[in-house]
Amino acid sequence: MKGQSHLMEYVLLMFFVVMIMVVLMFFLTGWQVTSSTSQQYEAMSHKAAFLLRAFANSPYLNKKTYPEGSMFEDSKLTAITCEDLRKLYGSGWYAELKDISMEGECNEETYPNCGEWTFCKKKEKSMVFDIPVNIYRKTTGEIHIGILKVGLYV
């Protein structure tokens, strides 16, 4: 009896030691998964910020004589399409640009009496960044303030 109880004590001790090790392994693996999730979030926010900077400096959207960027040209914005921008910058995002002093969606019919441009389909579940930009109105030579919004689909 005494021998048996010693044996059981021993077996129980070994069992607890192994359980502690298993719990430690699960904990480390779980920490890795959480860390990967936060890295994924960081990568997505970095991509959104990159798209914002890329648009603000793109020669396809900006006025030529402003190499420092962020001077969008309204005729270029009206001419370029979502498909064109997808070919240049990939997929999984949308962009909106709004002239704060003018309204109306811009297209070939409404130009130049318009102030909103939308590129690609907007989705509710997106990570969105926005920055103020300048918009050069080509037909009048005026410079207006605008807000560029870039959303990355989550």
Add this chain to the structure above:
Amino acid sequence: MISAFQLFKIILGVIMSVFVIIIAMQFSGRYIQLGESGKQVSTVINLKKAIEDVYTSGVPTDFKISDAKKTIEFYRPPNIITPSATVSLEPIPTLLVAGEDISIHRIDYEIGWWKFQLIEAVPDTKILFVPLTDDESAWHVIEDIAKYMPSTENTRTKVRFGIWCNRTEFYFGWEKNDFINKVIRLFLIEKRVLNFCENVNYLRKKGYKLVVIADDDYNADFLIKPKSRKIGYVYITKGDEKKAYLYKNPLDIVSLLLGGETFYEYENKRFLKELGVAVNASIREANILMTSERMGRCRVELASFISVLNDIKQKLEQMNYKNEDDVNELNAYLEESSKIYERIDRLGCG
């Protein structure tokens, strides 16, 4: 005398210990491997971030890749292949030559109404031009190539140029701006008789890239034979194999110089793809401006611009960048479009 129970305890203890040690070692081994792979991927991701920053800002920067040979197995554009993962550099067109210390630059190729931006990320590079013809076209080719290589005056990693082997002499050490503004200007004015390098193997061992420009066939690793101011052929010899590549602009030559056929194919496809996007957008933009009253003074030029852009668009649809006639035609249309755009710009409509 050990009792049976004590013997049992010893044996069970040894078995359990070995079991625990094996599990612990396997787990920590995998963890270390994960950490090592994570470190390599993290380096490459940081490289991608640096490339993105340079692409958007245009400000060059240096980057250190610790243990470059292990971290980057090879670069097949647009993917960087590491032992544990593949990292894509899309959407940025990049020519990357791996090294411990590299310099990242943005190169702008402009034709007036369009700008093609490309990233060149290179380690310390030494390029020695060997013109074996006193024809002016050789010097223009040298100038064009230097113009589209990185300007490393403000970075630690350097791209340096040299000229001429007068049998065993050569002149080397200039960075881009000095090379273009001082050296080439001098040689364009003074026509000198030139001779091929006799110490080619020595130069190769020292890491110089020899770029030979000649009218005739020559036994060189990298030979350029210009056919006109804009186009010609690059001949690359590797062992017994010699291949010819048609170039239509200096970017093609630079791609071949930095990464051979892989970079050449990648750069051409990307260039023509972005040109297609630019042409379509510019046609739409010009049509939009034609309808505006304020642009009335530019209507005639805009109409000519649209016409030549449509020619480019049609050409691109059946373009073969390895065909001389196609390339000549495309270059002619691009030159014409550039001239028309210059007139539009002068009228204030650009």
